[in-house]
Amino acid sequence: MRKENTFLNHLWNVFSRDFRSKGEINRNKIKVWNQSIWNVAFYPIFTFELNANNHLTNITDKLNPIGKTIVGLFSVGILYFIFTNFSIDFDFLENWLPILIVSIFLLIVITVFRKLYLFEKQNQLDEIFEILEIEVEEKKPEKEWSLKNILIRLFTYPFCLFLIGLNIFLIIPNGQYILALGTFGFVGFYLFSDLKMIFKK
Numbered sequence: 001m002r003k004e005n006t007f008l009n010h011l012w013n014v015f016s017r018d019f020r021s022k023g024e025i026n027r028n029k030i031k032v033w034n035q036s037i038w039n040v041a042f043y044p045i046f047t048f049e050l051n052a053n054n055h056l057t058n059i060t061d062k063l064n065p066i067g068k069t070i071v072g073l074f075s076v077g078i079l080y081f082i083f084t085n086f087s088i089d090f091d092f093l094e095n096w097l098p099i100l101i102v103s104i105f106l107l108i109v110i111t112v113f114r115k116l117y118l119f120e121k122q123n124q125l126d127e128i129f130e131i132l133e134i135e136v137e138e139k140k141p142e143k144e145w146s147l148k149n150i151l152i153r154l155f156t157y158p159f160c161l162f163l164i165g166l167n168i169f170l171i172i173p174n175g176q177y178i179l180a181l182g183t184f185g186f187v188g189f190y191l192f193s194d195l196k197m198i199f200k201k
Helices: 007-016 065-085 096-132 147-171 177-200
Strands: 022-025 029-033 044-050 056-063
Touching: 007 065, 044 096, 056 065, 056 096, 096 147, 096 177, 147 177
Parallel strands: none
Antiparallel strands: 022 029, 029 044, 044 056
């Protein structure tokens, strides 16, 4: 389906949840994007560059403008929270626990969205190559048990267990069921996406 690569078209795409493939075709450049249930607002836009003989010369990808806007607003919100709540006299040593919890929470959020973006990007790219019958040399996938990923999981998995325990012993007994549901949903979403990436390999 032909669509122009504009902010408004992507905004409508996010709200309409239209999962059909769309693209913009120019003389030496083709842009293609496809929304899925996993990347509603964070789908990539693939750019295929062609030479004068219509031979594929390069493939690049970038996050769509709605995804970029959400990331920008989230970053601005975090910075606003930091600058309005932390004064010069703020003692980081006395408040190390909430700082650690917030930091790990942000790390999990970033890790989840990064993994989902890369996972869906590769899936869509494979589908495009299959449709166009393009043969590409397989790249070695990132090792899910590399030192970097192990260090991340050493923080995120215990933190997930901590949140589950916090729900069971504190949040639910106090009747805060919506907060508990949100926390369980977040933890479950992270664990599911991470385990999906592990077993996919």
